Amino acid sequence: MTQTPILDVKALRVEFPGRHGTVTALADVSFSIQPGEILGVVGESGAGKSMAGLAVQGLLEPPGRVSGGEVRLDGRRIDTLTDGEMEKVRGKEIGAIFQDPLTSLNPLFSVGQQLVETIRLHLGLDRKTARARAIALLTEVGIPAPDVRVDHYPHQFSGGMRQRVVIALALAARPKLIIADEPTTALDVSIQAQITALLRKLCDDHGTAVMLVTHDMGVIAETADRVAVMYAGRLVEVGPVAEVIANPQHPYTAGLMGSIPALGARVPMLTQIDGSMPRLDAIPAGCAFNPRCPKVMDRCRVERPELMPSGSGQSACWLKAMETTP
Amino acid sequence: MLVFIIKRLLNAVMVMLVVAFLAFLIFRVAGDPVELMVNEMSTQDDRDRLRESLGLNDSFITQYVRFVVNAAQGNFGISFRNGQEVLGLIAERFPATMELVLVATILSLLIGVPLGVLTAIHRGRWHSETLQFLSIVGVSLPSFVVGILLILVFSVTLGIMPAFGRGEVVQLGWWSTGLLTHSGRIALVLPAISLSLYQITLIMRLVRAEMMEVMRSDFIKFARARGVPRWRIQFRHALKNCLMPVITMTAMNVGALIAFALITETVFQWPGMGMLFIQAVTFIDIPVMSAYLCIISFIFVVLNTIVDITYALIDPRLRNATR
Numbered sequence: 001m002t003q004t005p006i007l008d009v010k011a012l013r014v015e016f017p018g019r020h021g022t023v024t025a026l027a028d029v030s031f032s033i034q035p036g037e038i039l040g041v042v043g044e045s046g047a048g049k050s051m052a053g054l055a056v057q058g059l060l061e062p063p064g065r066v067s068g069g070e071v072r073l074d075g076r077r078i079d080t081l082t083d084g085e086m087e088k089v090r091g092k093e094i095g096a097i098f099q100d101p102l103t104s105l106n107p108l109f110s111v112g113q114q115l116v117e118t119i120r121l122h123l124g125l126d127r128k129t130a131r132a133r134a135i136a137l138l139t140e141v142g143i144p145a146p147d148v149r150v151d152h153y154p155h156q157f158s159g160g161m162r163q164r165v166v167i168a169l170a171l172a173a174r175p176k177l178i179i180a181d182e183p184t185t186a187l188d189v190s191i192q193a194q195i196t197a198l199l200r201k202l203c204d205d206h207g208t209a210v211m212l213v214t215h216d217m218g219v220i221a222e223t224a225d226r227v228a229v230m231y232a233g234r235l236v237e238v239g240p241v242a243e244v245i246a247n248p249q250h251p252y253t254a255g256l257m258g259s260i261p262a263l264g265a266r267v268p269m270l271t272q273i274d275g276s277m278p279r280l281d282a283i284p285a286g287c288a289f290n291p292r293c294p295k296v297m298d299r300c301r302v303e304r305p306e307l308m309p310s311g312s313g314q315s316a317c318w319l320k321a322m323e324t325t326p
Numbered sequence: 327m328l329v330f331i332i333k334r335l336l337n338a339v340m341v342m343l344v345v346a347f348l349a350f351l352i353f354r355v356a357g358d359p360v361e362l363m364v365n366e367m368s369t370q371d372d373r374d375r376l377r378e379s380l381g382l383n384d385s386f387i388t389q390y391v392r393f394v395v396n397a398a399q400g401n402f403g404i405s406f407r408n409g410q411e412v413l414g415l416i417a418e419r420f421p422a423t424m425e426l427v428l429v430a431t432i433l434s435l436l437i438g439v440p441l442g443v444l445t446a447i448h449r450g451r452w453h454s455e456t457l458q459f460l461s462i463v464g465v466s467l468p469s470f471v472v473g474i475l476l477i478l479v480f481s482v483t484l485g486i487m488p489a490f491g492r493g494e495v496v497q498l499g500w501w502s503t504g505l506l507t508h509s510g511r512i513a514l515v516l517p518a519i520s521l522s523l524y525q526i527t528l529i530m531r532l533v534r535a536e537m538m539e540v541m542r543s544d545f546i547k548f549a550r551a552r553g554v555p556r557w558r559i560q561f562r563h564a565l566k567n568c569l570m571p572v573i574t575m576t577a578m579n580v581g582a583l584i585a586f587a588l589i590t591e592t593v594f595q596w597p598g599m600g601m602l603f604i605q606a607v608t609f610i611d612i613p614v615m616s617a618y619l620c621i622i623s624f625i626f627v628v629l630n631t632i633v634d635i636t637y638a639l640i641d642p643r644l645r646n647a648t649r
């Protein structure tokens with residue numbers, strides 16, 4: 001691909017210095033998202049999915065910090081920007097959707113006030129134009145009677161409606177990239193599909209790229225173009241969705257996929273792999289997955305596999321290295 | 327909203343009835359009012375007549391109802407000590423106390439809130455930690471010690487502030503104000519500072535704790551993700567969410583301040599209700615004492631009710647729940 005990726009992350013490393021030494025939360029994370037593309041990010045709880053999103057947005061809680069690698073947005077390096085400079089990137093160039101719509105909105109401001117605030121901050125419109133735009137956005141995300149609803153407060157909306165408001169907020173300044181961290185996990189099952197479909201449609205309409213973090217392989221299968229699988233703070237596999245689901249390259253991905261009965265069926269991801277992910281301060285030498293891997297070899301316990309071409313994507317596993325290198 | 331307000335008002339009336347009952351009991355428990363009012367020369371006849379005219383021969387309930395009805399009309403009887411109308415006595419002293427308390431409250435908000443925000447957002451830096459430490463000192467210093475120290479430094483040693491009294495006052499109808507004269511304003515400074523010091527530290531610590539709590543919430547993080555500048559998040563999004571407890575505490579504490587003013591007024595010889603009360607206590611001037619109790623409680627209850635209604639105005643969630 002010759003096009004400049006909208007998001008290009010290279011060898012990203014995130015550390016939390018602490019009393020008992022430094023914890024490495026992300027290591028060697030490299031991925032890119034093309035304009036208009038939806039990249040799904042999956043992995044067990046604690047794998048570092050949210051951390052990757054926050055690191056890109058410059059929202060890590062101190063003492064957490066990016067200690068290596070680089071993040072480029074549309075070719076421009078953003079991991080070295082100051083917080084003040086990032087304020088002009090967040091919301092304007094990168095929209096965000098959080099997991100819990102019930103807590104994402106400030107309860108003391110009407111949704112209109114929050115929309116107008118975001119719009120005016122980034123687009124410099126006057127109050128009236130911004131309000132008109134806020135109403136247009138609410139219409140776009142499918143909120144009925146938006147000219148009335150714009151003056152309502154968050155508690156007057158249901159969870160699903162609030163997540164639509166959050167999506168409107170994420171889209172307010174027409175960002176090129178949206179980072180959606182489990183946008184449907186906190187919602188009622190019956191409306192999860194609507195919200196995912198809405199997100200997908202709006203991003204298609206505007207050519208917005210999405211980094212979609214989720215636990216739900218069904219959502220990934222239906223929504224994403226490519227998928228990145230994370231394990232213990234590292235990427236273990238990246239590839240086109242259909243390929244990864246049909247023919248997972250990494251044993252961990254294979255384990256994850258084992259729980260999807262049929263492509264497109266929306267069932268929560270169940271982990272069928274024995275054992276649990278290691279704590280970040282106790283990651284085994286070699287391949288982090290080796291204690292749980294059914295195909296573990298001697299080499300896996302001493303040498304850490306890098307992400308390498310595998311199938312139609314990339315995978316970090318020695319099995320593939322043996323197939324491809326003589 | 328209307329139903330809500332009516333409920334709050336009914337509640338307030340109930341509380342006042344209970345307080346009036348207590349004030350009334352003081353009358354009954356503190357001994358025979360007739361014995362307190364008469365002198366050695368009075369005959370048994372005089373006493374009986376007085377007893378009858380005071381209505382002391384009526385039943386307990388009748389007397390209580392009469393007390394409440396009179397009190398509601400501002401009639402608390404006459405002072406045992408100098409035979410003046412109790413209400414008049416209190417009305418004369420009321421402005422002095424209220425001006426002191428009001429200025430102390432405003433001072434404590436103007437200083438306490440920004441200090442609270444500052445120590446919360448600069449947590450860990452030396453100036454923030456120093457303030458935090460000083461606030462512990464402030465909370466633990468008794469207010470009369472502060473008052474005496476202030477007098478010692480500014481009045482006795484430096485001689486730039488009056489040590490006692492209210493300065494010149496101007497009469498605005500029945501309200502006497504010291505705020506309109508230079509000497510009145512100067513005289514207010516030291517008492518107001520000494521009264522507000524405790525309050526400042528309380529508000530500062532409350533705002534700090536609330537700010538730190540609110541800054542951790544999801545909507546703050548989401549506001550950051552929307553690109554809202556840091557100062558705007560702190561002073562608009564977070565501070566507004568801290569205001570409720572601050573308003574509650576401030577309003578509730580106005581009552582406490584009126585009570586604390588008793589000490590400040592004594593130290594600074596401030597001619598307010600507190601001084602009046604102290605004098606009433608030394609003379610066992612029961613009508614003045616019970617009127618003081620009723621009026622202070624009335625202020626408490628009014629403030630409480632205002633707080634509840636203000637809550638509903640600030641927080642849209644309450645507004646709706648009660649509509």
Ligand SMILES: Nc1ncnc2c1ncn2[C@@H]1O[C@H](COP(=O)(O)OP(=O)(O)OP(=O)(O)O)[C@@H](O)[C@H]1O
Nearest residue numbers: 016023025043044045046047048049050051052280
């Ligand atoms: N302040 C911190 N200090 C040290 N480690 C931290 C800190 N905050 C988070 N972590 C670690 O970072 C790791 C990544 O967390 P993250 O929230 O990104 O996981 P996740 O993949 O999003 O999981 P989930 O599916 O539960 O959301 C976790 O293992 C967590 O323990």
Ligand code: SF4
Nearest residue numbers: 287290293300317318
């Ligand atoms: S590198 Fe070895 S242990 Fe790791 S996933 Fe591949 S086979 Fe399993």
Ligand SMILES: [Mg+2]
Nearest residue numbers: 049050051181
């Ligand atoms: Mg997460």
